[in-house]
Amino acid sequence: MKAFRLVSDGRLSAKGYIKGEHVWCLPGATCPKCKTTWGAAGLEYPATTIHGKSANAFKSGVVDWKTYQRLKEAVETNLPLILPGTHFGPIIGSFQGGPVELDFNWLRPWTLLVRSKARIELATVLREQHLVEPQIKGSRESLIEIQIEPRCQLHPQSFVADSGKTCETCGRNPQRLVQPILEQDSIPKGIHMFRPRNFLTIIIVSQEFVEACNGARLTNAEFEEIPIA
Numbered sequence: 001m002k003a004f005r006l007v008s009d010g011r012l013s014a015k016g017y018i019k020g021e022h023v024w025c026l027p028g029a030t031c032p033k034c035k036t037t038w039g040a041a042g043l044e045y046p047a048t049t050i051h052g053k054s055a056n057a058f059k060s061g062v063v064d065w066k067t068y069q070r071l072k073e074a075v076e077t078n079l080p081l082i083l084p085g086t087h088f089g090p091i092i093g094s095f096q097g098g099p100v101e102l103d104f105n106w107l108r109p110w111t112l113l114v115r116s117k118a119r120i121e122l123a124t125v126l127r128e129q130h131l132v133e134p135q136i137k138g139s140r141e142s143l144i145e146i147q148i149e150p151r152c153q154l155h156p157q158s159f160v161a162d163s164g165k166t167c168e169t170c171g172r173n174p175q176r177l178v179q180p181i182l183e184q185d186s187i188p189k190g191i192h193m194f195r196p197r198n199f200l201t202i203i204i205v206s207q208e209f210v211e212a213c214n215g216a217r218l219t220n221a222e223f224e225e226i227p228i229a
């Protein structure tokens with residue numbers, strides 16, 4: 001089994017770019033245990049809708065711990081991980097500049113919008129993923145966001161030794177990355193695209209995913225093999 005980190009192709013430059021954000025954001029908070037004020041990056045559920053009166057309170061910023069917990073309880077419970085700073089709902093935004101020419105469009109290194117035509121070419125490897133249409137003004141090209149969930153774990157040797165432990169109360173992981181090494185037993189079956197629970201800004205894909213992209217000659221995706229231990 002092989003695993004790869006998905007990144008943009010540094011040799012390409014897009015003529016246009018997408019400016020936008022997911023509809024709802026669980027605010028950051030100060031943890032009563034580790035005393036850190038923080039919000040996670042890379043935890044995004046575009047397919048999840050926030051219902052009810054509290055939806056208006058889901059915006060970036062910092063709230064007190066009690067408010068954070070109340071808002072967290074308003075989110076559907078079957079998601080694998082919810083932390084301060086978690087994003088929900090489709091991306092709303094606008095396209096600026098030239099036409100969409102690349103298949104993989106990176107809003108951030110951990111947020112990906114793919115040309116809809118790639119949905120057909122990647123149908124087999126995206127079978128188990130939620131696909132969400134963003135609302136992008138000014139783009140003639142239709143795009144999809146792939147919900148990339150935290151479904152695996154990086155090996156402890158991926159991090160600087162003694163750089164701390166995940167806080168049991170708020171879930172913050174203070175560890176500093178040296179090199180990602182995927183924990184063998186944590187690799188999910190039947191899913192081809194996921195993130196490490198303990199380092200959310202990395203996107204990991206399977207060998208089948210790489211082969212599907214290369215077979216279809218999709219642009220602006222590069223794959224760096226990562227070790228498995």
Ligand SMILES: [Zn+2]
Nearest residue numbers: 031034167170
């Ligand atoms: Zn904490």
